[in-house]
Amino acid sequence: MDRNIDNNVDNNIIQTEYSELMQKSYIDYAMSVIIARALPDVRDGLKPVQRRTLYDMHELGIRYDKPYRKSARIVGDTMGKYHPHGDSSIYDAMVVLAQDFKKGMPLIDGHGNFGSIEGDGAAAMRYTEARLQKITQEAYLADLDKNVVDFIPNYDETEKEPEVLPVKVPNLLINGAEGIAVGMATSIPPHNFGEVVDGVIAYMKNPDITTAEMMQYIKGPDFPTGGIVANQDDLAAIYETGQGKIKIRGRIEIEKGKAGKDKLVITEIPYTMIGANIGKFLNDVYSLVESKATTDIVDITNQSSKEGIRIVLELKKGADVEALKNLLYKKTKLEDTFGVNMLAVANGRPETLGLVPIIRHHVNFQYEIAKRKYETLLAKEQEKEEIQQGLIKACNVIDLIIEILRGSRDQKMAKACLINGETEGIKFKSKASEAMAAQLCFTERQAAAILEMRLYKLIGLEIEALIKEHEETRAKIAEYSDILEHRSSMAKVIMKELKAFRKEYARDRRTELDNLEEAVVVKKELEVSDVVLLMDRFGYVKTVDTSTYDRNKDxxxxxxxxxxxxxxxxxxxxxxxxxxxxxxKVLDLPYGKFRDKGTPIDNVSNYDSSKEDIVFIAPLMDVEKHKLIFGTKSAMIKLVDGAEFVVTRKTSQATKLMDDDELLFVDMLSENATMVMRSKKEMFLRIDCGTIPEKKKAAVGVRGMRLDREDELTDIYLLNDQDEKEVEVKGKQVALHRLHIANRDTKGVKK
Known part of the structure; x- marks a missing residue:
């Protein structure tokens, strides 16, 4: 390679600190996610994908009074022009904007399967259709042609898109928002349309309004699923700081059934239960029944339909309804927490905002929109007035103008005469006409209008209409000037429009606000009784009462x-x-009749019969009162205090084993007991249990019997004072209780 080229390459290498580069790159990525994808703008309450979808539908002319269009058409157009991301993200955002159970005020009118409250997904975009809602057209997309917002280049600079939509209502509060960015997340509950509009009007009348005063209008969240807010008193702090937790409960109604059997009917659910959590709620109720946390529920059915939620719990006769309601609130999603974090992009940066600051940003935006709108309208009316004045003036000297037009060689000459009074080259009938023409001074816009004027405009009625139109234009100019010059006049216009929206689109509140006591579940004291555990040779277990066992003992x-x-x-x-x-737990074992089959012990515990064998089973109440003897195949033995096994975990390590070793024996120690160890080579060693040291359960233990190579223990026997036990060895009986008591860690005797 040429040396000069090498030098140029070296000169182009930029050296930088790796950590600084990574930090800058990560911050750039994080801000891109925060601003351009995940968080809504406080002004229009929309994320970029939502804003672009609505604007694209507006551009395509898919208005509320026009036919529906295929969702795939909308998604494709939005992706190609404004949102260069996956089509699923656009369609998902579009689906949510059409779901009335997620949005307080749906912005898209969906036609087809747009999902359900129970978590069913929407149909593919090739099947569904959509158009804008009327409120979207009137309050979100109106006046875009009046220069009310800035337009910015799209991703490839081939199109223009609005930086923000000129939304006339506080959409951030009405529809709420959810989004996860990098290092931050937003969660804003939806509110009642009418209440929010009242709150905006109250702020415009009193910009110093406090949060408490504002809450006289905006009382709290209004979830589309209804329900009950159970901690109303906490809302003031949440709206002040923009952060907190709202407790929501579903609504339960009691219906009288046949034969005195009541029904609990859930007619409204918490907002957080939308989707898969409805199925989880049903499963949780099943679990309560299976675990015997309640015995009052006989059956549960989900009868929900398009008309609304209806989950029916059929109860047994004499059921404690209030206790059951508390159990459902405490143990299922029927009472849930909605975490509030009112984070939005304000002035180009993410900010956590309280209730009043959100409305303040919205109102300031409304004043900015109104200012730009009426400046544009005023300029148009002033332009119109200028032309109207020129035409009226022209009608008064129409004969002279006709003479100028007939005497001019071209349009340029005639226009110069009308604007500047230049008469050179124009043939006039008299010197008087030429003198009058020299005094003309129309503006360029007026001259152009005169030259384009049609003859029928000279009819008397047309002239009268022109004069009347001119008066109307002057009235509009005065009106627009007053709005622009006086903030109070502008406020009246904004409030008038808000009241009109409120009258047409407000609806009754769905969510009830209250201060409810925390649900308390009082556990019924279980009556302690003796039962008998039975395990057959196949590992099936069950429990029966003692009288049943006594009758069938043999x-x-x-x-x-x-x-x-x-x-x-x-x-x-x-x-x-x-x-x-x-x-x-003994309660987890099936309890019933003597002839019941029972259940495999694997099914009620972590024990796996395919991987391990049971060595010893004992009640925990007995274990914790005794010392336990452990013995392994390699003759490692120890004593362990039974209190060490009082644990909460379902599975724990009972003892430490060396490699290739197995636990052979576990039993509870009694006074004056001896232990007999028997090996595969028929070696027997009897020792006093008092010589076995006590260790922790995590210890290996000590050697109990010295084994030859390739020998191992096959059995361990525990003998009490009066025990007489014999075992068979090569066809003869060996009395274990007659074996000599030897020292631990010896070889024993051959039998």
């Missing part, structure tokens, strides 16, 4: 490999060969 003893008397409020400790302990 059969039960013959058919089951484990029989334990336990308390119904107790837990079972299941020790397995891999060193784990699984806990299972």
């Amino acid at each position: 059969t039960a003893d013959a058919e089951n490999k484990l029989i334990l008397k336990v308390k119904n409020i107790d837990k079972l400790c299941i020790f397995t060969n891999n060193g784990n302990m699984h806990l299972v």
